[in-house]
Amino acid sequence: MQTRILTALLAGCAIAGSALADTVLVNDQVQVRESQVERPKRGLTMDEVEKHFGAPLTRHPAVGGGSPHTPPITRWDYNGFSVFFERDRVIHSVVTGGDAAPAAPAAAPAPAPSA
Numbered sequence: 001m002q003t004r005i006l007t008a009l010l011a012g013c014a015i016a017g018s019a020l021a022d023t024v025l026v027n028d029q030v031q032v033r034e035s036q037v038e039r040p041k042r043g044l045t046m047d048e049v050e051k052h053f054g055a056p057l058t059r060h061p062a063v064g065g066g067s068p069h070t071p072p073i074t075r076w077d078y079n080g081f082s083v084f085f086e087r088d089r090v091i092h093s094v095v096t097g098g099d100a101a102p103a104a105p106a107a108a109p110a111p112a113p114s115a
Contacts, residue, residue: 037080039093046088053078
C-alpha cells in the first residue's frame, strides 16, 4: 500500500514538471511539500550556476568519465542544497537541509485536566 502511495506521489511530481517540491518522510508517512530553497534548474552550465548562486562551499572532484557510458559527475555543495553536474551541465539539485525549513513536528496531546 505504501509503495502505491509513494509511486502515485512521485508520478504526480513528475507530471507537475516546473513545480519544485520535496518528498519527505515524517512519522513513516511520505509527504510532499513545496521547496523554499531556490536551486539551479536542469541544463544550466557550471558558469551560469556560479554567476547566479556564487561560488560553492565545496567542489567535489568528478567521478566516472572513463567511457561514454560513465560521463564525469561532479557535485557542488551550497548552504542548503547540492548541485550535480554531468560534464558541465546541471542534471539535478537537491535540498540538503542547511537553509531548508524542517518538517513541523507532530504536536503533543494536551494533558487532561485534573479533578
